[in-house]
Amino acid sequence: MNITFYGGVREVTGSMHLISSGNDHVLLDCGMIQGRRKESEARNKILPFHPGLITNAILSHAHIDHSGRLPILTRNEFNGRIACTRATADACRYLLMDSAHIQESDARYLNYKTVRHFLYQIKASQKTQDVSRKEKAKIQALLKKDHHELNTDAIDDIMHRYHLDRIIPLYTRDDAEKSLGFFDGYPYGYPISVGRDMSALFYDAGHILGSSITVIRAVEKQKKFTIVYTGDIGRFDMPILQNPTLNFAEEDRNVDLLIMESTYGNRVHEPTADLKPSLKNVLNETWARGGSLIIPAFAYGRTQDLLYRLHELFNENAIPRLPVYVDSPLATQITRVFGEHPEVFDAQTHTTFLEKGQNPFSFDQVTFVSSVEDSMALMREERPHIVIAGSGMCEGGRVLHHLRYKIHNPKNTILIVGFMAKNTLGRRILEKGLAYEADGRSGPPPLVRFFNKDYPLKAHVVRLGGFSAHADRDEMTRFLKESNLNIKKIAVVHGEEEQSLAFETHLNQAGFSAKAPMPGEIMTLE
Secondary structure: OEEEEEEOOOOOOOOEEEEEOOOOEEEEOOOOOOOOHHHHHHHHHOOOOOHHHOOEEEOOOOOHHHHOOHHHHHOOOOOOOEEEEHHHHHHHHHHHHHHHHHHHHHHHHHHHHHHHHHHHHHHOOOOOOOOOHHHHHHHHHHHEEOOOEEOHHHHHHHHHHOOOOOOOOOOOHHHHHHHHOOEEEEOOOOOEEEEOOEEEEEEEOOOOOOOEEEEEEEEEOOEEEEEEEOOOOOOOOOOOEOOOOOOOOHHHOEEOEEEEEOOEOOOOOOOHHHHHHHHHHHHHHHHHHOOOEEEEOOOOOHHHHHHHHHHHHHHOOOOOOOOEEEEOHHHHHHHHHHHOOHHHEOHHHHHHOHHHOOOOOOOOOEEEEOOHHHHHHHHOOOOOOEEEEOOOOOOOOOHHHHHHHHOOOOOOEEEEOOOOOOOOHHHHHHHHHHHHHHOOOOOOOOEEEEOOEEEEOOOEEEEOHHHOOOOEHHHHHHHHHHOOOEEOOEEEEOOOHHHHHHHHHHHHHOOOOEEOOOOOOEEEOO
16 A cells, blocks of 8 residues: 655645555545645646546545645546535535636736736837837726726737736636535545445544544555544644644554644644733734734634634723724635534633633624725725734635735734744734834834835834644644544645754654655555
């Protein structure tokens, strides 16, 4: 039996692993690679295997770095099914359609820029190589409707007529819609056939609504194997969700290979008990400056966690009653999915809110912003407020526009509450902002480039790492030591190389047999 590690290996995004036996080829996750646009786009376009080879796929949870390439899989001769929990299937209805919308929008915008640059070159003065303001206005009028909407018919016509290179989206909304027809949602603890000689069962991973630790039982040449895939492991004693499963059924306990994440393989989070007081302090300090709080947050999980804690603080009268805006249509939809699955909430959520007839994620101060017009008005709002906006790593979405209007004002605070992968705008804001804070905010502020412009990072940057939905090194070690699993070997995946290698060393020193595979490496179980 072979396990091939195609993605999410010595890197944090693009999770994809293939279990192959004599009759079955079962894919674990099919995630999108995120980072530098050109590099990630090239890698995302082509799957490292023929989709028709895959018997079935198993999805650990709905985050795009685990699910984002499923529409590419299902549009090309894939004849299997995608097995996941019910909550994960419900969330993917929105996440994959949103991802497709982003792919299409990005492609349209990049094609617009190509055509605009081409027309500027044609109209440029031979002497100055510059385009007059009048000519620019004419070109803009040709390529846009009402100054905002792109005139895609005109853009397509010019690209076709002059044979300009066209950007094609990774997949379309039609592709995403098609992929949803392949999903089968199951409850935790329900055995599933995923191959002729392979079955699977989901346990709660505690990472995100519907996230699962998957136990795969396989038979090859009359020999039985058990493989456990953690997906992303959640934290202990966090609100809303149950803790990661520690008690596994007797028939699932003897594990030949554990495929385990390592996002925070060499880091320890702030104590969970400190999160609410820390959030309270950041809010009150920003209020005292007369500023606003901008929180880039993932629509799935982080937004709901923040709403939960803000609701608690308002109920305790611990913070001023600032208006809270969730500026993300996707987050609005996902928050509804959370409301549809109270069966997975922990006891604290039931006691704190549900038993009192309160919705954890909705309260008097919160407004869910849907229309573009309302979002644009909010961006220009100068009165103190809190805005939670996508995307979490600042690589796209409405948060970029809030940053454009707020990043230069020292009254404001940019609160980082999640992991920022290398080569993302979020990572640059975090690193430059914290360095500026460490230097006492002396000298000129650092510059951050987005939207083809340099912006002075005068807003305060604060990181509250404890909000992460990923277990840290000690929590992952706790999972291994306190669970009733008997593990022969561990494959360390889903972490930047430094984190994966450090966690590999940590596990070996703790008495486990661990290895961080290379991309494309094959592990054989015999």
